[in-house]
Amino acid sequence: MVTTAGSKIPRTGIPFPKSEYDRRQQKVLEAVARAQLDAILVTAPGHLRYLTGYHGFGGYFAPFPLILAPGRAPVLVAREYDAEAVRAEGCVDEIVCYTHQRDVAKACAKVLRQYRLQDRRVGLELGCWNLAPADVSAVLGLCPGIKAADASHLVASVAAVKSSLELDVMRQAMTITDLAVRVFRNVVREGVSETEVYAAIAGEVSKAGGEIWRSVTLVFGDRTKLPHGVPTPHAIRKNEPAMIEIGGAKHGYAAGLVRSVVLGQHRESESLHALSVEALEAAIATIRPGTSAKVVDAAVRKVIEQSGRPGAFRHRTGYQSGIHWTERGNLSLEPAAEDIxxxxxxxxxxxxxxxxxxxxxxxxxxxxxxxxxxxxxxxTNHKLFYA
Structure with missing residues (x-):
């Protein structure tokens, strides 16, 4: 294991000033204190990017834990192979490196002992991506005195409230999303395929200097029966529906949007869309500071239930957005959610x-x-578009 605090390569990938990341880390440490913890190991990819700027592409190999403790310098435990990228594209000065997967727990334990946390209350993101049960067991095996607590929601609760810098980035991402939706509406016609439509979208977004988030749903006809369907060579025919869920992205912040088209007529889809608009507008009318997440969800469910089709709605009303569109552990608008x-x-x-x-x-x-x-x-209005 190698510890390093410097690099010959200049930082090139941090999209925000270092002071912004310092602010975020301080907010997380305040949340750590409120939770009566002594430290937190942050391992979720989106949370790491939020707190360090590093995109985390090397994290498929094993976790890259960020260890935050009051009065201590942040330490990022990372694979030695990725060390230069972590330094150049992140804001953390102290990096402890490991080489093999089996060594990540040893590297974490080394830092925990140096910070005298081996017998303290430490938060782990047990309900988030990128932390396997074996990783937890290995760390606790080396530091058996640690009192582990689930801190899955801690960083998410801080990241949920965006700074003005983040909101500006979200608005830039949405400009790209709106462009993508306009192309979608303009290109859908009889005989065109999903992949052809996506290629047209990608081309226009590229011309505009934008980026599309990697997860895209684009489905025509009977393929609208598939949740999260990716584009295929399937072509649309007359009197069929088309739906897209796409997000422009900026610095890892995605601004997703769902829009729908009917080529000719399709009564079932038209009826579903009318109901979805009514429910969506009920949610928007309910959102305000001080309202709980479950109240917003209830407003949507009331509309659906009154329509006589309660089985039509099979998921949550919404979710916290920002860095990493699909981060587990982030705030949800759902029936049991007490978040304000x-x-x-x-x-x-x-x-x-x-x-x-x-x-x-x-x-x-x-x-x-x-x-x-x-x-x-x-x-871009959310009315059903007819092609």
Whole structure:
């Protein structure tokens, strides 16, 4: 294991000033104190990027834990192979490296002992991506005195409230999303395939200097029965529906949006879309500071239940957005969620409904909670588009 605090390669990948990351880390340490913890090991990819700037592409190999403790310098435990990228594209000065997968626990334990945390209360992101049970067992085996606590929601609760810098990035990402949706609406016509439409979108986004988040749903016809369907050579025919869920991205911040098209007529999809719009607008009308997440979810479910089709809605109303679109452990708008909405929080609200024949159809908005209510980020209306 190698410890290093310097690099000959200049930092090139940090999208925000170092002071912004210092602020975020301090907010997390304040949350650590409120949770009566002595430290936290941050391992979720999105949370690491939020706190360090490093994109985390090397983390598929094994966790790259960030160890935060009050009064101590942040330490990032990373694979030695990725060390130069971690230094150049992140803001953490102290890096402890490991070479083989079996060594990550040893490297973590070394830092925990140096910081005298081997018998203290340490938060672990047990409900997030990238931390396997074997990783937890290995660390606790080397530091058996640690009192481990689940801190899955801790960083997420801090990251949920965006700074003005982050909101500016989210708005830039949504500009790209709106462009992608406009291309989608303009290109869908009889005989065109999903892959052809996506290629047209990617081309226009590239011309604009933008980036598309890697997860894209684009489905035509009977393929709208597939959740999270990726583009294929399948072509659309007359009187069929089309739906896209796509997000422009900036510095890892994605601004997702769901929009739908009907080529001709498709009564089931048209009916589902009308209901999704009514439910979506009920959610937007409910969002304001001080409201709990479950109240927003309840507003949507009330509309669906009153329609006589309660089985059409089979997921949560929305989720916290920002870095990493699909981070586990982030705040959700769902029935049991007690989280209180605050100004600066951003949410994606995808109201996608199931029809009797299995078609999925709907729309969404991306919103920011403001001091007085809510701001909708997209400039593309959520009405059903007919091609």
């Amino acid at each position: 909405l605050e100004p600066g929080m951003t949410f994606h609200l995808p109201i996608i409904l199931f029809g009797e024949t299995g078609h999925l159809f709907g729309c969404s908005e991306h919103v920011v909670v403001t001091d007085s209510g809510v701001e909708v980020l997209s400039r």
